[in-house]
């Protein structure tokens with residue numbers, strides 16, 4: 001009983017325990033904030049990495065596999081699967097408008113089904129929006145300008161279908177590069193993209209749309225040089241094709257946004273000679289010179305013996321809401337594919353085709369950020385060990401100061417363990433006060449981190465989190481109650497540990513000496 | 519049967535290489551209800567003796583073996599928890615420098631003994647009763663109007679009264695007082711001694727150590743501590 005009374009009294013009448021609580025508070029607060037920011041960062045990255053992948057990916061690179069449309073039908077027949085979408089993933093040398101040539105990943109996608117699997121629309125950058133980026137207080141983002149809503153809607157539609165309108169009312173296939181590919185879209189410090197050149201002006205009087213002044217790909221086209229591979233894996237001659245740019249996309253993963261160009265699926269399939277074609281009898285050696293039955297020499301014509309079916313390299317799969325676990329979905333897809341491969345001997349066997357979750361696809365990136373988060377947490381926990389020593393130091397001096405009290409308590413019959421418990425309890429109390437304070441502080445900081453950052457930036461002139469460097473215009477901190485409570489409990493325990501040694505010292509004090517202490 | 523009887527109490531302090539013998543085989547016996555004063559010069563070992571009797575300290579081992587019998591129980595060599603128990607329930611200490619806890623009010627200081635003796639649950643269960651008892655004791659020593667004051671807000675005499683009330687809180691059979699008036703002026707000290715006399719009249723066993731003859735005069739019996747040994751006055 002005297003423990004509770006004395007703990008309360010010591011806590012409320014002394015400045016030292018307040019300082020100790022403050023130290024504990026700052027340490028726990030700091031760890032929670034760091035964890036929240038890193039965790040939010042990780043989550044954001046993971047979400048971004050997931051954005052153009054879906055939940056599960058079936059992949060047979062470069063050569064591709066046939067009957068993918070039937071595989072998609074079979075997959076979509078499963079109740080667990082929401083949608084599946086075919087794609088062709090390959091590489092190309094891309095000639096940029098300024099003459100630069102870059103190796104890019106090209107992904108042939110089918111706009112409509114790709115949207116159902118990956119939420120592709122969200123990744124399209126140029127579209128009307130009403131929410132300004134946090135720092136864009138003057139609403140300078142052209143996408144916010146209602147004058148451009150009509151134009152942007154057209155651009156958005158172009159992006160969704162990967163086609164652009166052409167004279168004569170037809171639409172021609174187009175590409176959607178990542179927003180960093182062309183180098184024309186620049187990210188402003190305010191957090192939005194704008195064209196690197198040209199000025200904003202309203203649509204011209206004739207009502208003609210001047211896309212380029214709203215978004216980058218004004219009359220921009222990209223030329224892709226790519227290498228088709230036939231169904232046997234033989235490399236064919238390089239093919240080239242120039243596409244207009246329909247829109248740009250942003251996933252938030254720099255590597256993807258910098259090095260990926262999306263192409264309309266059917267068009268890329270044709271370009272890479274992966275569409276359905278007559279299969280020829282290789283034994284007749286078409287194109288060579290042979291001798292006909294009449295004794296005259298002639299070119300051997302291809303002997304068409306059947307149909308070589310169209311191929312896709314990739315199928316993206318998305319589970320229904322209930323299948324939260326991508327691993328479960330992967331098992332289902334594997335099961336479907338296994339049956340499919342049995343029915344189609346010309347498709348890769350179930351054991352060798354790549355079937356992976358979105359996590360597997362982004363394994364490197366996720367692992368890197370997870371490791372980083374862990375590392376930073378460990379570092380900060382080390383720093384927090386300081387808190388333990390701080391409590392220890394403060395308690396050590398408080399025990400010295402309270403030597404006489406300890407002697408009195410012993411004279412009144414308190415046991416050694418009772419005295420030790422008094423101090424440990426006191427340490428825990430300081431820990432509870434400090435850690436709860438730190439948790440509250442952290443909650444406040446995390447939920448207002450962008451305002452705080454803004455304020456620091458405005459008063460000091462330096463923005464730690466520069467949206468030109470990081471991919472998110474806001475610091476993606478998320479306060480997680482579970483993580484925070486772990487840190488709070490750890491803070492309380494550390495204080496208890498810090499108080500332990502001084503408590504032992506108090507318990508070992510000779511009561512007689514303590515009483516003589518004046 | 520004496521309430522407390524000690525024999526062969528020796529205590530030697532070691533200062534660097536020098537042994538300083540303070541008690542050299544002290545013998546003392548106190549009957550229940552007695553008021554005994556132990557007179558001795560400063561540094562003669564009075565406090566040391568009192569601490570041994572109150573089981574705050576242990577006598578040196580040796581031959582003949584030291585012994586402190588409380589009623590018919592030997593205290594020398596007993597476990598720490600037994601001695602804690604003994605201090606809580608059987609002994610009330612009064613010190614020269616009052617030794618009140620500065621963060622607690624007068625009332626809380628007096629209640630402290632009961633808190634230690636009772637443990638959390640039992641104390642809380644009968645808290646009101648304890649508060650009433652503590653208030654009574656404080657009224658008895660004339661501090662009824664100082665319950666919520668901190669020790670620093672009390673005069674020396676008032677602090678010693680509070681300390682006296684605290685010593686009596688658990689109704690201990692034995693009160694051990696170490697120079698209870700040593701820090702007080704003559705008049706205030708006399709009032710404190712009046713309280714001791716009154717307690718004695720009501721049957722309280724008291725052992726006071728002092729170097730002050732006037733204090734010793736109040737006692738029923740006076741012993742002298744000379745050269746580490748007990749001499750009849």
Ligand SMILES: Nc1ncnc2c1ncn2[C@@H]1O[C@H](COP(=O)(O)OP(=O)(O)OP(=O)(O)O)[C@@H](O)[C@H]1O
Nearest residue numbers: 531532540558559560561562563564565566567729
């Ligand atoms: N822990 C210790 N270490 C060494 N010497 C000690 C220790 N405690 C007491 N002494 C010595 O033992 C002797 C007796 O001390 P004690 O306090 O018992 O005397 P006292 O009679 O109570 O004196 P006073 O009247 O001044 O209070 C003194 O000389 C003191 O210096």
Ligand SMILES: [Mg+2]
Nearest residue numbers: 564565566696
């Ligand atoms: Mg003394």
